[in-house]
Amino acid sequence: MQPYTHEYYMNEALKEARKAYDADEVPVGAIVVSNNKIIARAHNLTERLNDVTAHAEMQAITSAANYIGGKYLTDCILYVTLEPCVMCAGALYWSQVSAVVFGAGDEKRGYALVHKNLLHPKTQVTKGVLGDECAELIKQFFQQKRKK
Secondary structure (H helix, E strand, O other), X not given: OOOOOHHHHHHHHXXXXXXXHHOOOOOOEEEEEEOOEEEEEEEOOHHHHOOOOXXXXXXXXXXXHHHHOOOOOOOEEEEXXXXXXXXXXXXXXXXXXXXXXXXXXXXXXXXXXXOOOOOOOOOEEEEOOOHHHHHHHHHHHHHHHHHO
């Protein structure tokens, strides 16, 4: 089977982000891919679960680990619409995910602001995949919030 592109998978993560948007959650979506197959889909659930740790990445890591039956995601790629925060970067470090691909950068809360090496040393990072589309969804969400 021919592997899909980063853009294909980021569009799948964007579908999750739109679910969060529709549920009045900060619109961040994530998926985990292993062997060209999506094994986990998630979006922010912090409002619904009343849990500040219920970020899309955290939900996706848990779901993927359950799917695999182990805590390490060494042969997996996480696609997420927004640069992970420090908390999520730490969880990604411990999960030993092979790669992180993110859309929009986060100038206020992204992990790279604090420390560029929070991810596992073997984790490859790809930035800016469909970055404009990912950023626009978040921008629209907060513009709508300010109008209320």
